[in-house]
Amino acid sequence: MLTSLHIEGNSWLHRLPVRAKLLTLVALSILLFLSGSLPVQLTAFVISGGLYLSVGLSWREALKRVGFVFFTIIFLAAVNLFLLPLSEVSVLTLRLMALVLFAAAVTATTTIGAFMDEITVLLTPLERLGWVRAADVSLALGLVLRFVPDIFARYQAIREAHRARGLPVRPLTIIGPLVILTLKDADTIAAAIDARGFRRQ
Amino acid sequence: MNTRDLVLIALFAAIVVVLGLIPPITLGFIPVPITAQSMGVMLAGCILGAKRGALAFLLFLLLVAIGLPVLSGGRGGLAVFAGPSGGFILGWVVATFVTGLIAQRFVREGQPEVRQFVGFFLASIIGGIVVLYAIGMPWVSAVTGTPFITVATGSLAFLPGDILKAAIATLAARAVFAGYPLLHVRA
Numbered sequence: 001m002l003t004s005l006h007i008e009g010n011s012w013l014h015r016l017p018v019r020a021k022l023l024t025l026v027a028l029s030i031l032l033f034l035s036g037s038l039p040v041q042l043t044a045f046v047i048s049g050g051l052y053l054s055v056g057l058s059w060r061e062a063l064k065r066v067g068f069v070f071f072t073i074i075f076l077a078a079v080n081l082f083l084l085p086l087s088e089v090s091v092l093t094l095r096l097m098a099l100v101l102f103a104a105a106v107t108a109t110t111t112i113g114a115f116m117d118e119i120t121v122l123l124t125p126l127e128r129l130g131w132v133r134a135a136d137v138s139l140a141l142g143l144v145l146r147f148v149p150d151i152f153a154r155y156q157a158i159r160e161a162h163r164a165r166g167l168p169v170r171p172l173t174i175i176g177p178l179v180i181l182t183l184k185d186a187d188t189i190a191a192a193i194d195a196r197g198f199r200r201q
Numbered sequence: 202m203n204t205r206d207l208v209l210i211a212l213f214a215a216i217v218v219v220l221g222l223i224p225p226i227t228l229g230f231i232p233v234p235i236t237a238q239s240m241g242v243m244l245a246g247c248i249l250g251a252k253r254g255a256l257a258f259l260l261f262l263l264l265v266a267i268g269l270p271v272l273s274g275g276r277g278g279l280a281v282f283a284g285p286s287g288g289f290i291l292g293w294v295v296a297t298f299v300t301g302l303i304a305q306r307f308v309r310e311g312q313p314e315v316r317q318f319v320g321f322f323l324a325s326i327i328g329g330i331v332v333l334y335a336i337g338m339p340w341v342s343a344v345t346g347t348p349f350i351t352v353a354t355g356s357l358a359f360l361p362g363d364i365l366k367a368a369i370a371t372l373a374a375r376a377v378f379a380g381y382p383l384l385h386v387r388a
Contacts (some may be wrong), residue, residue: 002218002269002270002271002277003270004267004268004269005268005269005270005277005278006268014300020387025279025283028319029283037252041252065278065280066275066276066280068276069276069280069281069283069284069285069286072284072285073284073345074284076341076345076347077345079347079351079355080345080346082348083347083348083351084346088346089346092345092346096284096285096344096345099283099365100280100283100284101280102283103278103279103280103282103283103340104278104280106279107268107277107278107279107280108268108278110267110268112267112269115266115267115268116267118303119263119267136207137263138258139207139211140207140210140211140214140260141211141260141263141264143207143208143211143212143215144211144214144218144260144264147211147215148213148215148218148219151212151215151216151218151219152219152222152297155219155223162325170226171223171226171235171237171369172369172372172373174223175220175237175240175244175369175370175373176372176373176376176377176380178216179216179244179248179373179377180376180377180380180381182212182215182216183209183212183213183248183377183381183383184381186205186208186209186212187213189206189208189212190203190204190205190207190208193204193207193208194204199204199207
């Protein structure tokens, strides 16, 4: 149900450290937003697209992943054509597509573990201030991954209960029981975590 | 933060993931399909309150950012932040916080039912629609270059659906508030 968008592989982008990839993404965003030149945007678009297609995704999967965002970009570009000069629309559209493709390439070549390591590093200053604990973030993340299948099973059970009574399956009548049943477990789960001393409090 | 709050935040983020797996409903008189996940902002604010609601959404966005396809329709990854709707997605955290603040301020236990409904509805409208659009629309305009007024006009298509979502979230949040109140527990 929760399969990461990471793709196994050994491309150049796979081997690059996460930090370098994220910094490049940030630098690329700033650079492309500062530059209004069409050749720069076109180059970035071609390079990002090339990188994205070289990470080992099938054409179908590659298109599926960016399809929805591209649909929005193209739709807004079509609107822009009526309002702005063509050269400006091309710059705006290519810039966004380049960034989306590069971001998708970073996502496809980075494991969840690598991202989490980087987040732990990023959280260190906040941890020093006593605002947040990196271990808590990992714990919360683990809890989500652990409980999504349970909550989905609960949703299906409530849906079946609706059908058994001949009621239409509507969000309104499903969300209430789903939320109450799920959150009522919080005390038990919290007690189990504390009993095992995971948070060392 | 105590362990119970941490667990509540994680469970709510998981609920938002599951809401994304529920098939969207299409209504004849509304141009865009309604996804249960987009109700999450209003629900998180009205059920968990400002701080825990916003943290639940921050955790959810973390899942998106590290490459889990948890957005409705199986989307995810850094690409969604780079796209035109990135502002709406990042705005969820602020919108949840504001929804929670208003709900905590105006809804009390022991109030007449109608006042609780009004409180939750106002919180959902102001936080989940006004604040969210105030962040999302300028972002779309800044990123795509489409003039703000055009973006704002286009966004009107989403308004009827959003008001309906606020109504559903109000009823659901009030049901949870009656059955298992969490809104005012100190975070």
